[in-house]
Amino acid sequence: MLGASDVVSVVVRSTLIPMETPDNMKGRVNAVNAMFIGTSNQLGEFESWLTASLFGVIPAVLLGGTGTIIIAILWMKLFPELLHITRLRHSTN
Numbered sequence: 001m002l003g004a005s006d007v008v009s010v011v012v013r014s015t016l017i018p019m020e021t022p023d024n025m026k027g028r029v030n031a032v033n034a035m036f037i038g039t040s041n042q043l044g045e046f047e048s049w050l051t052a053s054l055f056g057v058i059p060a061v062l063l064g065g066t067g068t069i070i071i072a073i074l075w076m077k078l079f080p081e082l083l084h085i086t087r088l089r090h091s092t093n
Contacts, residue, residue, distance in 0.1 A: 010037055
């Protein structure tokens with residue numbers, strides 16, 4: 001289930017990001033996005049191993065979940081316009 005959710009996340013990001021990116025920046029934005037998609041799993045696995053080694057499995061899971069919630073709340077505060085998106089504009093080019 002987690003793997004399937006990750007694939008859905010990648011497909012959604014790979015579809016939605018180009019829709020909102022200006023044409024003159026699409027190549028650069030897609031390149032950076034692909035780099036992050038390609039490396040995020042490996043970095044996440046390393047971080048999970050490191051925190052589990054240092055703190056134990058249960059504290060590492062609790063720390064990771066708490067960190068995820070804090071980052072989500074922080075992003076809502078830093079980028080409130082994202083909360084109000086109800087529809088994506090589609091470029092006619």
